[in-house]
Amino acid sequence: MFNLKLTGKAALFAAVFVLMAAVCANAGFKKEYKMQVTVGPKLYWGMGAAKFAELVKEKTNGQINVKPYYGSALLKGAQLKSAQMVAKGVIDCAVESTINISPVIPEANIFHLPFFLNNFENLDKVKNGQAGKAVFDALRAKRLEPLGWAENGFRQLTNSKRAVKTPADLKGLRIRVVGNPLFIDTFRALGADPVNMNWGDAVAGFQQGVVDGQENPVGVLLPIQIYQYHKYATMWNYLVDPLIFYWNQREWNKFPKDIQDAILEAAREAGRWETALSRVGLDGDTSMNILKDEFNYTPEVADPIAFMESKGMEVHMLSDAEREAFIKATRPIYDKWIKEIGPDVFKKAEADMAN
Ligand code: X2X
Numbered sequence: 001m002f003n004l005k006l007t008g009k010a011a012l013f014a015a016v017f018v019l020m021a022a023v024c025a026n027a028g029f030k031k032e033y034k035m036q037v038t039v040g041p042k043l044y045w046g047m048g049a050a051k052f053a054e055l056v057k058e059k060t061n062g063q064i065n066v067k068p069y070y071g072s073a074l075l076k077g078a079q080l081k082s083a084q085m086v087a088k089g090v091i092d093c094a095v096e097s098t099i100n101i102s103p104v105i106p107e108a109n110i111f112h113l114p115f116f117l118n119n120f121e122n123l124d125k126v127k128n129g130q131a132g133k134a135v136f137d138a139l140r141a142k143r144l145e146p147l148g149w150a151e152n153g154f155r156q157l158t159n160s161k162r163a164v165k166t167p168a169d170l171k172g173l174r175i176r177v178v179g180n181p182l183f184i185d186t187f188r189a190l191g192a193d194p195v196n197m198n199w200g201d202a203v204a205g206f207q208q209g210v211v212d213g214q215e216n217p218v219g220v221l222l223p224i225q226i227y228q229y230h231k232y233a234t235m236w237n238y239l240v241d242p243l244i245f246y247w248n249q250r251e252w253n254k255f256p257k258d259i260q261d262a263i264l265e266a267a268r269e270a271g272r273w274e275t276a277l278s279r280v281g282l283d284g285d286t287s288m289n290i291l292k293d294e295f296n297y298t299p300e301v302a303d304p305i306a307f308m309e310s311k312g313m314e315v316h317m318l319s320d321a322e323r324e325a326f327i328k329a330t331r332p333i334y335d336k337w338i339k340e341i342g343p344d345v346f347k348k349a350e351a352d353m354a355n
Contacts, residue, residue, distance in 0.1 A: 028254065029063055029064060030065075030092070031065065032065050032066075032067045033064065033065065033066045033067065033092040033093055033251075034067060034069060034074060034091050034092050034093070035049060035052075035053065035066050035067060035068045035069060035091070035092065035093045035094060035095065036069060036072065036074050036075060036082050036085070036086065036091045036093075036094040036096065037049040037068045037069065037070050037071075037072075037094070037095060038071070038072050038079045038082070038096065038097060038100060038199055039070065039071065039199060039220065040070050040071055040223075041068070041070050042223045043219060043220050043223045043224070044152075044153075044219030044220075044223070044274060044277045044278045045095070045097075045150070045152050045219060045220070045243060045274070045278075046068070046070055047274065047277065048095060048150045048243065048270055048271070048273070048274030048277070049068040049070075049095045050068060051269075051270040051273055051274060052066065052068075052095060052245060052266055052267060052270035052271075053065075053066040053067065053068055055265075055266035055269055055270055056262070056263055056266040058266075059262035059263070059265055059266050060259055060262045060263070063259065064259060064262075064263065066092075066093065068095075071199075071200060072198070072199070072200060074090075074091050075091075077198045077199075077200035077201070078198065079097075079100045079178070079198055079199055079200075080100055080102075080103050080178070080179055080180065081103075082094050082096045082100050082101060083096065083100070083101040083103070083104035083105060083139075083142065083144060083246075084103070084104055086144055086246065086247070086248050087104065087142050087143045087144055087248065087249075088248075089248045089250060089251065091248070092247065092248055092251055093245070093246065093247040093248065093251075094245075094246055095150060095243050095244070095245050096243060096244055096246065097152050097241040097242075097243055098111045098112070098135070098241050098242055098243075098244065099112060099178050099180050099183075099241045100178070100180075101139075101244065102180050102182070103180075104142055104144075105135065105138045105139060105142065106138075106340050106341055106342070107134055107135050107138040107341055107342055107345045108135055108138075109180075109182055109337060109340065109341045110126070110131055110135065110341050110345050110346065110349050111123075111126070111239065111240050111241060111242060112180070112182050112183070112239045112240075112241070113182075113239065113334065113337060113338075113341075113346075114186045114189075114238050114239055114326070114327075114330040114333070115238055115239070115323065115326055115327045115330060116239070116349075117239065117240055117349070117353070118154070118237040118238070118239075118323075119237065120279065120282075120283050122353045123154075123240055123242070125352045125353050125355060126349050126352045126353065127149050127242060128352075129348070129349075129351075129352030129355065130348035130349075130351060130352055131345055131348040131349035131352050132149075132352075134342075134344070134345045134348055135244075135345075136244075139244070139246055140249070143248070143249040143250065144246045144247070144248070144249060145246060145247045145248070145249045145252040145253075146244055146245070146246045147244075147245040147246060147247060147263065147264055147267035148244070148245050148264065148267035148268050148271045149242050149243065149244060149245075149271050149275070150242070150243040150244075150245065150270065150271040150274040150275055150278075151219075151240075151241075151242050151243055151271075151274065151275040151278045151279070152216075152217050152219065152220065152240075152241040152242070152243055152278065153217030153218060153219050153220075153240065153241070153278040153279070153282075154217060154237040154238075154239070154240045154282075155215045155216055155217050155237075155238060155239055155240065155241065156215065156216070156217065156218065156221070156233060156234065156235050156236065156237075157175075157213060157214075157215050157233065157234040157236060157238075158213055158214060158215075158216075158221065158226050158230035158232060158233045158234075158313075159173055159175070159212045159213025159214075159230055159232050160209065160212055160213065160229060160230045160231060160232070161173060161212050161213070161232070162232060163232050163234070163314055163316055164232065164234045164316070165234070165316055165318070165322055166322065166325055167190045167191055167325055167326055167329045168191070170187075170190050170191055170192040171191040171192070172191070172192070172193055173192045173193065173212045173213055174192075174193045174194075174195055174210075174211045174212045174213070175187050175192045175193065175194050175195065175211060175212065175213045175214060175215065176194075176195050176197045176202050176205055176206070176211040176213070176214040177194045177195065177196060177197075177214075177215065178196070178197075178198075178199070179196040179197075179198070182333075182337055182340075183215075184196065185333045185336070185337070186238075186330055186333060189329055189330045189332060189333050190326065190329050190330065191329075195210075195211050197211070202214065203224055206224075206226070206229040206230065207228075207229060209229075213230060213232075214226075214230075215238070217240075217241070217278060218278075218282070218304040218305075218308075219277065219278040221233075221304075221308075222301055222304055222307060222308070225311075226308075226313075227308055227311035227312060227313050230313070231312065231313055231314060232313070232314050232316070233308055233313050233314070233315045233316065234315075234316045234318055235305065235315060235316065235317045235318060236318040236323070236326065237318075238326065243271075243274070245267040245270070245271065247263075272290070272294070273291070273294075273295050273297070275287075276288075276290040276291050276295075277291065277299055280299050280301070280302060280304070281301070281302055281303040281304050281305065281306075282304065282305075288302065305317075
């Protein structure tokens with residue numbers, strides 16, 4: 001009798017426990033997962049963040065709510081703190097440029113060696129190859145879970161003073177760069193006068209003429225209407241910044257497998273869409289066809305170069321012969337930066353490109 005009573009009580013406790021566990025599991029998700037985004041919602045990168053949030057909601061049946069905080073609002077503009085703050089769990093996730101994660105992930109600077117990866121084919125080989133894997137492994141080692149790639153794009157030079165076709169043309173120009181020291185070294189090697197500035201201050205800097213020029217991809221330059229401030233563009237593909245979707249690892253590991261799979265799928269799809277958007281008109285018809293065929297999406301600007309010209313810009317396409325002088329001027333910084341990145345990662349990238 002006594003035993004039976006106990007068994008009955010135990011069963012009741014067990015049932016209550018199971019019920020509570022189930023309730024907790026559902027309530028275990030946060031109301032909102034905060035996402036760091038460096039730029040605003042109109043830039044292609046920002047549009048990719050919105051797409052990701054929308055797809056996460058859809059694919060998790062509304063269980064996971066990602067909220068993008070644009071303009072590095074969670075970091076008070078300090079874009080280079082992104083990886084550190086997501087690793088700490090102050091921010092849940094991000095879609096971030098490799099440039100901005102490099103203080104925590106020096107391997108990510110493999111994409112920023114000047115005139116190293118200068119076309120989409122090489123970029124894709126490196127992202128999908130051994131070097132890309134090394135960057136993802138480095139994120140995991142810092143308690144950041146990488147979910148997938150997107151793209152800010154190959155960075156192009158614009159300025160208000162003169163056409164730039166040789167390093168001599170850059171001499172003395174004040175060029176706004178991100179506060180990643182690799183960029184300072186590169187522009188000093190080219191004879192320019194680089195100025196560190198967070199993105200949050202940069203557009204006002206262009207407007208007020210605090211700097212003469214800048215370097216950013218077309219997916220940033222068109223939405224901020226760079227043609228209002230700068231007449232000259234040099235399309236030189238001198239380096240690229242892919243974007244990475246990543247999540248605080250502790251939070252990530254709390255998700256059940258089906259939620260993880262849904263978020264990974266959202267990152268893959270949003271990344272494919274945003275990468276195509278950032279490449280439209282720069283890779284023949286390839287990206288335009290991806291957007292039309294896979295996403296039934298027509299971008300506003302089909303040809304970014306023609307668009308900039310239609311706004312009065314003088315756009316110079318750097319030729320291979322002209323590129324040689326820029327390569328020669330920037331090679332002296334390679335030794336130092338290959339050491340910082342890791343010589344093994346550099347070798348992997350070279351091998352990926354040779355594949
Ligand atoms: O600050 C920049 O130039 C930007 C927006 O491209 C990055 O965040 C790397």
